[in-house]
Amino acid sequence: MVDVTSNMAAPRRVSKAAPASIAVDVVTDIEVIRATVAAITPDMVFTGYQHPAFLSAWVGSAGCAPMFLKFAVVGHGPVLLPLERCDNGVAGYCGGRHANGNFPVGRREDIAALSDAGETAILSAIKAAGIPANSLFLERQHAKWHNLANPFVFASSVASPNIALSFSIDGDLDTVLKTHGGKSKRKKLRSYRRKLDAKGSVEFLHPVPTEQVSRYLDRFLALKAERFRQAGIANVFGDDRIKAFLLDLFTDGAPDHTLHGLTLDGEIIAVIGCTRHANRMTVEFGSFEPEHAQLRPGELLFFSAIAHACETGIEIFDFGIGDEPYKRSWCDIETVHMDTTIGLTLAGKARAFAQTNRSRAVRAIKSNDRVWSAVKTARRALARR
Structure with missing residues (x-):
């Protein structure tokens, strides 16, 4: 099994230079959001879960209240985080548990500029933007996509509980x-x-x-x-x-x-x-x-x-999230996604802390075959009651 360590984020050095100026635009109007989705073009960088067809279907049918964040480093174009805000005040990627390999949307040079701006500047811009949520849960993210670093995978990000398995054709x-x-x-x-x-x-x-x-x-x-x-x-x-x-x-x-x-x-x-x-x-x-x-x-x-x-x-057949024997029988590529939690209020910081520790605990359980097997057996037994 090949562990795709390139998808694990290395801690980023904090630049001693003056922080980059980053503007954040918070979009909640549904018609503006639909227009934003329609404006995503094939030459932009995005995964299948930020594909215009996926976002259009999700915004039109399911999920919570859409809330898109547009980031722009001075002198560069926008980078889109297509999020949704749920009733508990937490905002995460559109698609929720059905979005299993997330990455921001934008042109390569604009995403690269945002990554170069660094974690400190991005967090400062987020906290100054007046985002109507108590926290951001950016789950199941690619740390890199097409050799481009994800600006929202930080030194504090943790590995998602579930791996993804694939193989090359x-x-x-x-x-x-x-x-x-x-x-x-x-x-x-x-x-x-x-x-x-x-x-x-x-x-x-x-x-x-x-x-x-x-x-x-x-x-x-x-x-x-x-x-x-x-x-x-x-x-x-x-x-x-x-x-x-x-x-x-x-x-x-x-x-x-x-x-x-x-x-x-x-x-x-x-x-x-x-x-x-x-x-x-x-x-x-x-x-x-x-x-x-x-x-x-x-x-x-x-x-x-x-x-x-x-x-x-x-060229790549991806069995998606989850570790099962039938997947292992085919796959030799193991991808680890990353979770980033950002608390925006006191309650949100508590949620973010709890979520980060939950991710660590679940990953530890699923990494232990004996413990995970016992958990699944107990779960099936409870279901039969």
């Missing part, structure tokens, strides 16, 4: 399999496929056609809700606003946001949702029909999606 599927468990993996998946074929007519969809997105999304939400219930995990897809967001995103956001599916005699038995940004494909979510679990429909769909990625110019 260097050629066709046969080439990929030679690097990632070729013969045994292909043999196992062929065995599952033969058994599935014996059950009926099998079809893979890459991607799901627009007119079928609603049907596949409904199926995913039902399967995931039951899986969360059995595991004793809160359903992050349970809010109707999240369904509206996903329907908007995967209907209007293609080809950058697509569903992929596996059917057996027309019945949907596995679904994944993916984001494509540049030459990277990230799996955002997935689920499968437990009745067919012994035939590994989820693994078969991933295998087919990876084959499709090899054929369509994808």
